[in-house]
Amino acid sequence: MEHTRKVVLFIAVSLDGYIAKTDGSLEWLFAVEGEGSNGYTEFYDTIDTMISGRATYEHVLQMMNNEYPHYDKHNIVLTSSGKGEDPKISFSNEDVASIVKKLRREPGKNIWVVGGSKVIEAFMSENLIDEYIITVTPVLLGEGIPLFTKFPQEIKLKLTNSRTYGQFVQSTYVRAE
Amino acid sequence: MEHTRKVVLFIAVSLDGYIAKTDGSLEWLFAVEGEGSNGYTEFYDTIDTMISGRATYEHVLQMMNNEYPHYDKHNIVLTSSGKGEDPKISFSNEDVASIVKKLRREPGKNIWVVGGSKVIEAFMSENLIDEYIITVTPVLLGEGIPLFTKFPQEIKLKLTNSRTYGQFVQSTYVRAE
Numbered sequence: 001m002e003h004t005r006k007v008v009l010f011i012a013v014s015l016d017g018y019i020a021k022t023d024g025s026l027e028w029l030f031a032v033e034g035e036g037s038n039g040y041t042e043f044y045d046t047i048d049t050m051i052s053g054r055a056t057y058e059h060v061l062q063m064m065n066n067e068y069p070h071y072d073k074h075n076i077v078l079t080s081s082g083k084g085e086d087p088k089i090s091f092s093n094e095d096v097a098s099i100v101k102k103l104r105r106e107p108g109k110n111i112w113v114v115g116g117s118k119v120i121e122a123f124m125s126e127n128l129i130d131e132y133i134i135t136v137t138p139v140l141l142g143e144g145i146p147l148f149t150k151f152p153q154e155i156k157l158k159l160t161n162s163r164t165y166g167q168f169v170q171s172t173y174v175r176a177e
Numbered sequence: 178m179e180h181t182r183k184v185v186l187f188i189a190v191s192l193d194g195y196i197a198k199t200d201g202s203l204e205w206l207f208a209v210e211g212e213g214s215n216g217y218t219e220f221y222d223t224i225d226t227m228i229s230g231r232a233t234y235e236h237v238l239q240m241m242n243n244e245y246p247h248y249d250k251h252n253i254v255l256t257s258s259g260k261g262e263d264p265k266i267s268f269s270n271e272d273v274a275s276i277v278k279k280l281r282r283e284p285g286k287n288i289w290v291v292g293g294s295k296v297i298e299a300f301m302s303e304n305l306i307d308e309y310i311i312t313v314t315p316v317l318l319g320e321g322i323p324l325f326t327k328f329p330q331e332i333k334l335k336l337t338n339s340r341t342y343g344q345f346v347q348s349t350y351v352r353a354e
Contacts, residue, residue, distance in 0.1 A: 015309070015311065015325075015334065015350065016194070016324075016325035017193070017194040017325065028331065124317075132192070134192070136313075136348065138333070138334040138335060138336045138350050138353070139331065139332070139333055139334060140301075140325065140328075140331065140332040140334065141331055142327055142328045142329060142330060142331055142332070143327045143328075147193075148192075148193035148194065148317065150319055150320045151317070151319045151320075152319060153319060154205065154316065154317065154318055154319055155316070155317040155319070156315070156316055157192065157315040157316060157317065158315060158344070159315045159341065159344045159345075159346065162339070162341050162346045164336065164339050167335070167336045168336075169336065169339045169346065169348050171313065171346050173192065173315050176315070
């Protein structure tokens, strides 16, 4: 049994692989009929740490009228300066590999890579994701911000679960090797 | 009930959205443990016509030592000249919208868009696909030939089925509108 805390990418994507439209909008996602919280509530219980990019963090703040909804978790927000204004958030400009290495040494629950695309790219280029929970949305956007950009190595995964939540197909993968 | 023959894209794709490696190879796909024919046999019975690109047609010929395995179907192979050597194949350089329009006027079973990427792009740019059967493979390739490239319109789909075949997740979508 593996008890080390896992780094998890939990994200929704269009059928053609985009996490948002080019302008960042997500209406296409919210318009889809799911079921309950589409697995979010159960997932949220398995993590105690979130790693976000600054743009994603600010986008969430804005959507929630400046009431950040994740203070129950340890929040690491990546900014180029390593600085930010909220004392309840750990702002960092360390590389993600070093951050993950430190976090794995500490006991705790799983770590959620929230994104956006630059953060995901940094994790993928170093193959740092242990588990992928990908929720596929029945929409073809035609263009947008891609979930996966190019990364240097082929990564073999193992499907551990797949289920539908209404119109969503949510599949869970772990590293195969 | 809709009885018009449908244009179906039945294809396997890596989790990051590629139908083949950059060099066209598919070993990553054949290495995955599925179940039975992974839905292929049942699907193949629902179609009587195949539309392929010339490169795909030649790739199949080569893999099968020049014994084309699909003579039980009506084969349309798209070539820039509209000409080819096999009298049992309809070679065409018509645009795909006209081909589909003609086929839909004739009675028959469904039509399989086999690809490759240029053919799929031509169909997507005109929103000609009625049903998408996408089989997701648990591999992240990092780069390759993408299933979906940019196309001009957002297409809303409806999930009609999703199931696993071993390590594969196969989801079926139809146009929502």
